[in-house]
Each structure stands twice: as structure tokens, then as C-alpha cells.
Amino acid sequence: MPYAHITGWGMSVPEKVLTNDDLAQMVETSDKWIRERTGIRERHIADKHQTTGSLATEAAANALRMAKLPPTEVELIIVATSSPEYIFPSTASLVQDRLGAENAGAFDLSAACTGFIFALNMASQAIRSGANKNALVIGSETLSRLVDWTDRNTCILFGDGAGAFVLQADEEPGGVISAVMRSDGSGGDLLSIPGGGSAHPATSQTVLDGLHFIRMNGREVFRFATRVMASATKEAIDKADLKLEDIQLIVPHQANLRIIEAAARGLKLPMERFMVNVDKYGNTSTASIPIAVCEAVAQGQLQRGDNTVMVGFGAGLTWGSVAVQWTGPFAEGEPIRIRRYARIARFRSWLRRLWRHIEGLLWGRGRGSSA
Ligand code: UT7
DSSP states (O other): OEEEEEEEEEOOOOOEEEEEOOOOTTSOOOOHHHEEEEOOOOOEEEOOOOOOOHHHHHHHHHHHHHHOOOOGGOOEEEOOOOSSSSSOOOHHHHHHHHOOOOOOOEEEEEOGGGGGHHHHHHHHHHHHHTSSSSSEEEEEEEGGGGGGOHHHHTTTTBBBEEEEEEEEEEESSOHHHHHHHOOOOOGGGGGEOOOOSSSSSOOOOHHHHHTTTTTEEHHHHHHHHHHHHHHHHHHHHTTTTTTTGGEEEEEEEEEEEHHHHHHHHHHOOOOOOOOOOHHOOOOOOHHHHHHHHHHHTTTTTSOOTOOEEEEETTTEEEEEEEEEEEOOOOOOOOOOOHHHHHHHHHHHHHHHHHHHHHHHHHHHHHHHHHH
């Protein structure tokens, strides 16, 4: 049975930074309050040209470059997101087109902030079963578009960004070695965007009522998170037949420093064993774990041969974890020129649209004459 190795990783965050002091000009809050209650100092916010799909495409391109995997060879693309570009088509389909991954099946996965963990597990199962040789797993968000910038309970927390992993099959043991996926829909109301779906289709009234914004019961979500982070970490370690001492680094969902500290207390581990970058990016939902992994590797906190656990929680309620034996990139060969694939893909898509248009005209005329 092949193993699912993480052979490439990449991230993309918008340049624009919003500091706590900037927020204090917008709502009644302070840098001190935000730092003490969340650990966040600043977050990145997409400009008007950036979207969940564009950030996802950039992060994916970086991951493919590292894995030296041409987009045309990608077999599966999963985008975990809570802020898709549209209800449909999926953001994954947009990414597939922009990358020129013409042989890939692509779909979005909705499990809020836990989405990346669920997507990573699904992709690794597809590889381990032999169904796919590789997969691109992306977490991408522009939550700034779904935040009520007058609500101090939520607007201080979230940021934009994307992270991506390339998974590839190999007979050598390693990569994703265990996973835990859990849901408790009875807590669905604790963190939601009530409007715009089939329960409350968009009307001028739903917009006036702000139903298209993120709503959250912060205290309840906090209590739930502190309960599940340590237990999900332990469960993934047990399933992998490892011990806590075998784990060099835990990469938790970056929502609140106090939640990570509670998990560290629960596991009786020092904070040095946890990757933390919530101070720089805030909560980027599905993107937070892959972004944290990219930075952990860049800083030398995660190295080849290390064991790591990635653990997350979010709306749904959902929570989950994966244990990974980090094998690093083992790409050989020439660097791949992602931009060239993207240019060809743009041209091909343009031709396909043109052809559809011509076919439509011909078909329309034919139908008209036979009627
Ligand atoms: O990916 C999952 C996403 N969600 C989360 O992870 C959220 C988990 N929850 C949290 O991180 C925390 O609950 C928050 C950071 C959201 C809030 O921290 P808290 O320590 O739980 O504060 P609280 O909600 O208990 O509020 C304490 C006080 C309240 O005032 P009163 O009622 O005590 O007078 C709030 O109105 O702080 C007030 N408050 C603020 N004050 C200044 C709430 N937000 C702010 C703010 N600035 N931004």
C-alpha cells in the first residue's frame, strides 16, 4: 500500500497589513485587549483584486514548484474554504483552470476551520487506496469579505491567506500516518453565516439584518476548542502508534494563543513544542495550519524525519487532527515553469469558451430550423 507523502508546500498572504491599532480606529477596542485575549498583533487583508481563488492558486503554484510536479500531472485538487468565491462553481474548479491542471478532478470541502485537516485526510486516503498518485490540498480564505467590520467580537480575529500541500504516493513509509475527524452539528449555531444559503436565501432584508456576516458565540467556541484540541492530538498520536514524546512539533489551528496554551497545558507540554504565528496572521481559518507549517519548516522548527501533529477545530462544530512523519521534498529533476502552464491554460480556456460560443450559435440555429 503506498504512503501519502507531503512533497511540496507553499503559502500566499496579501501584502496589506491591518494592525490592532488600525482596528482601534474602526471599533471600540485596543491593541492591549486584542493582544491579551487573543495573542493577535496584526492580520493580512486581501486587496480588491485578490480572491480566495487567486490566493489559493498562488499557494498551490508555490507547492507544485517545490514538488516539481507539473500542473498537468495533478490528479486531484481539494480546496478547503469557508469563503468560496461562489456557492458554485467550486473554488477548486477555478484553481484547476488557472493552474492548467487539465487532468485533475477538483472540488471544495466545507468543514470551516477544520477543513484543511479533513481535506488532507481525504487526499491521503485517495493516495493510500491507490486511487490517485498525487493530490493538491489547499486551504484558502478571504474572510475579510464576510466579517462585519462594526462587530468587535469578530472583526479583530480573522485574516486572509492561503496555504497548500502537494501529496504524492511513495512506497517508502512516512507522510500522513493517522487522522481523526469529528463533528457535532448540535453546536452549529455557535459559529455561522446564517444568510445566503437555502435556509435564508439572500434578500434585501437578509442583507439589512446582516445575515451574510460571520456570527459567533466566542465564549462557547472557546470552551469547545480548549476541550477538543488536546484530546484530538492524543487520538491521532495513539492511532499512529506513537507516543507524545515522539512528536517534535504540534501545529495547531491558529485562532487564539490562549486556546493553544490551554492545549499545551492539557498535554503537559511546553509551548516550544507548538508552532505559533497567530500574532502575524490572526485566524485564517482553513489556511492557518498550512501557513503555520510553511513557516515552521522555513524556521527549521520542522525537519525531515520529525513527527508532527496538525490539529484544528471550527464551525460545524468540527474538529480533527493528522499525525505526519515529515519526509520533506524529495523532488528531483528540472524546476517546473508554472507561469508557462498558466499562460497555456488561459489560452486553452479562452479557446474552449470561444468554441462553446460557436457551438451554441450553430446548435441554436440548427434547432431553430428543425422546429
Ligand atoms: O476558528 C474558530 C473561530 N473562533 C474562535 O476561535 C473564537 C474562540 N473565542 C475566542 O477566541 C474568545 O472568546 C474571544 C477572543 C472571541 C473573546 O475573548 P473572551 O476572553 O472570551 O471575551 P468575552 O467574549 O468573554 O468578552 C469579555 C468582555 C466583554 O465585555 P463585558 O460583557 O465583560 O463587559 C466583551 O464585550 O470583552 C468585551 N469585548 C471586547 N473588548 C474590547 C469583546 N470583544 C472586544 C474587543 N475589544 N474586540
